[in-house]
Amino acid sequence: MTSPSSILLYCRRGFEKECAAEILVQTQAAGISGHVRAKENSAYVVFVAHEPEILANRAARLRFDALIFARQRIFASGPLADLPVDDRITPLLDTAAGLQRRYSTLWLETADTNEAKELAAFTRKFERPFAAAAAGLLGGGPQAPRLHVFFLTSTAAYLGYTLPDDSAPWPCGIPRLKLPRSAPSRSTLKLEEAFLVFVDRPETMLRPGMSAVDLGAAPGGWTWQLVRRHIRTTAVDNGNLDPALLDSGLVTHLRTDGFRFRPSRPVDWLVCDMVEQPSRIARLVADWAADGAFRYAVFNLKLPMNRRYEEVERCRGLIEERLAAQGVSHRLRFRQLYHDREEVTGFLELVS
Numbered sequence: 001m002t003s004p005s006s007i008l009l010y011c012r013r014g015f016e017k018e019c020a021a022e023i024l025v026q027t028q029a030a031g032i033s034g035h036v037r038a039k040e041n042s043a044y045v046v047f048v049a050h051e052p053e054i055l056a057n058r059a060a061r062l063r064f065d066a067l068i069f070a071r072q073r074i075f076a077s078g079p080l081a082d083l084p085v086d087d088r089i090t091p092l093l094d095t096a097a098g099l100q101r102r103y104s105t106l107w108l109e110t111a112d113t114n115e116a117k118e119l120a121a122f123t124r125k126f127e128r129p130f131a132a133a134a135a136g137l138l139g140g141g142p143q144a145p146r147l148h149v150f151f152l153t154s155t156a157a158y159l160g161y162t163l164p165d166d167s168a169p170w171p172c173g174i175p176r177l178k179l180p181r182s183a184p185s186r187s188t189l190k191l192e193e194a195f196l197v198f199v200d201r202p203e204t205m206l207r208p209g210m211s212a213v214d215l216g217a218a219p220g221g222w223t224w225q226l227v228r229r230h231i232r233t234t235a236v237d238n239g240n241l242d243p244a245l246l247d248s249g250l251v252t253h254l255r256t257d258g259f260r261f262r263p264s265r266p267v268d269w270l271v272c273d274m275v276e277q278p279s280r281i282a283r284l285v286a287d288w289a290a291d292g293a294f295r296y297a298v299f300n301l302k303l304p305m306n307r308r309y310e311e312v313e314r315c316r317g318l319i320e321e322r323l324a325a326q327g328v329s330h331r332l333r334f335r336q337l338y339h340d341r342e343e344v345t346g347f348l349e350l351v352s
């Protein structure tokens with residue numbers, strides 16, 4: 001078998017620098033030396049390992065969940081350039097057979113840019129003959145690695161694999177969510193995606209009858225997601241809420257300052273989408289957590305234009321430091337969701 005030479009990461013267009021910085025930090029911590037190729041606005045980044053065997057041996061130390069800006073992370077070979085137009089299949093199959101014995105499924109992908117999307121017609125046409133030729137390699141069962149071919153052009157591609165329990169479960173790392181007709185804002189998709197990404201035990205973590213506070217709730221897209229799950233919600237915002245939410249009987253609207261409000265009793269969920277300095281939001285969440293005022297929190301950090309990775313790490317540090325001082329066990333993660341723009345979403349779970 002051949003070791004993958006690279007780590008291919010998909011990210012939001014314009015966030016290549018952040019994605020590159022974090023994979024360098026993560027690989028360095030794991031003792032994997034290499035360099036990064038990141039072209040501005042390409043929506044992907046490649047970490048090239050100087051010694052592929054070391055990458056293969058230490059890959060398990062690189063948890064996908066720990067990355068913030070990567071939508072997907074693939075252990076890859078390539079790029080395979082100059083694929084012959086009359087037979088792209090043979091070199092791709094040879095490379096796939098060298099990396100893993102069997103795969104569960106095949107995903108043909110491109111970067112999330114308008115230019116790359118023009119390749120979609122090509123990949124759609126190529127998929128069927130390629131899948132037929134790869135049949136012997138596919139069918140490895142749901143836990144087997146997924147085979148990814150990431151086309152840069154119709155004759156150049158990276159080829160690699162993801163492990164189902166340590167990667168994003170969607171092609172291109174993008175969950176295709178439909179905006180529900182009755183939701184009061186597009187923002188609703190951010191919380192829906194956050195639940196998909198962070199909530200690993202929905203039956204216990206999102207139960208009907210639970211309680212929540214939504215800070216910066218108007219017009220109500222996040223509250224809508226909570227109400228949909230029959231969670232009693234205190235929605236805090238000076239702005240107006242969609243009247244249909246109030247009619248649900250599950251929502252109390254308070255026109256007050258989200259930085260001053262505190263519930264009289266701990267709630268199950270704190271969600272927060274106020275437009276404010278990230279460190280101010282991080283301190284607020286840390287304050288609530290230090291008092292045990294929630295079990296789970298989802299909060300959005302609007303990022304400044306510069307030093308975005310550093311800013312998220314600073315916010316992480318603020319929360320970690322505070323909770324360490326209080327001796328509060330917890331799980332803290334950040335992810336730039338597909339529905340996030342110049343922002344990332346945090347998730348904090350207090351562990352009893």
Ligand SMILES: C[S@@+](CC[C@H](N)C(=O)[O-])C[C@H]1O[C@@H](n2cnc3c(N)ncnc32)[C@H](O)[C@@H]1O
Pocket residue numbers: 184185186187188215216217218219220221222223236237238239256257258259273274275276
């Ligand atoms: C991005 S919007 C929230 C959208 C909402 N999550 C949704 O899905 O419809 C930000 C909201 O935060 C509110 N906000 C900003 N600062 C606030 C504060 N200090 N207290 C309460 N609400 C605040 C604004 O009034 C605004 O409605």
